Ligand code: SF4
């Protein structure tokens with residue numbers, strides 16, 4: 260059996276598994292969370308040493324499902340990190356209510372890591388006005404919140420300002436992977452957080468699966484021909500765990516195979532172990548990815564729901580597939596098959612702009628949907644789609 264590695268977080272004193280479980284992408288069946296499968300997977304993770312679980316108030320049903328699964332003897336084996344989002348908090352009263360609800364959903368008396376969710380500098384100001392710091396102090400005294408932090412997708416300057424503005428941050432959660440070394444807070448933010456001695460948790464280590472699913476043929480060939488045989492996920496995770504400033508890498512695992520693969524990788528990584536040739540390979544993969552991918556969408560779904568029904572992440576996923584894998588007909592027709600019935604294709608976008616401010620990757624969604632429209636919704640793809648549907652009907 261693989262043996263999980265742990266890291267002691269200086270600031271909090273906790274020994275955390277270097278692999279954390281992201282509860283944003285539970286397995287689904289018929290459009291709903293598949294509870295039985297989720298339960299199996301979470302138990303497998305815990306039984307194999309994963310002890311850090313990351314959820315949020317606004318992830319649909321994520322806290323409830325986690326709470327129910329942990330309630331049967333697993334709560335004390337793990338640390339729970341959950342988050343509160345400014346869109347749900349307009350006053351101290353509301354903050355308290357949301358927190359109570361989170362305890363109830365998670366079936367626990369305390370939260371190990373309480374985070375302000377995806378804050379901007381402006382949100383931080385609003386949280387302070389509401390009295391977040393007094394609230395945290397009180398809850399820490401009551402032992403209902405053990406540690407306090409924030410997750411962040413903004414730029415490095417604002418990240419530094421938020422870190423500098425409060426002396427008692429325990430941790431931070433940032434997006435980082437080999438594509439994003441210089442994006443959002445990037446390596447500079449990692450170094451800054453490390454100099455402040457706060458716990459550093461990483462999200463999007465595989466960029467929402469893109470570093471597996473959206474690798475070009477050329478990248479796959481580079482990986483295949485490299486003398487050391489590793490999967491795309493292993494390369495991405497090893498690159499992160501090579502960096503000893505990182506404490507926990509949170510992966511949104513949604514199959515038993517993903518979990519076991521990640522646990523096996525986490526069990527044998529060593530910091531500072533990659534050599535020059537291995538870094539060179541990662542550089543090539545990074546360049547290939549940047550040259551090939553059309554839209555940097557991680558599929559997080561924060562931009563949803565669109566009031567007009569556009570399936571934004573799906574649109575970008577098919578658009579990327581078409582560009583990366585150079586199979587225009589195949590991906591365009593499948594895109595139309597997925598979106599025509601409920602009219603969720605890109606051309607439905609009414610340019611209301613609601614989605615753009617919610618995107619942590621700052622994607623110019625409206626402009627990119629225009630590109631999806633002109634690339635995947637052309638008259639000949641629509642004609643092919645109709646022919647395909649007709650053949651399906653008469654068969
Ligand atoms: S801009 Fe377009 S995609 Fe975005 S929310 Fe409005 S209609 Fe939907």
Ligand code: SF4
Nearest residue numbers: 556557559560562618
């Ligand atoms: S467009 Fe932005 S918010 Fe929407 S799924 Fe993609 S990365 Fe997430």
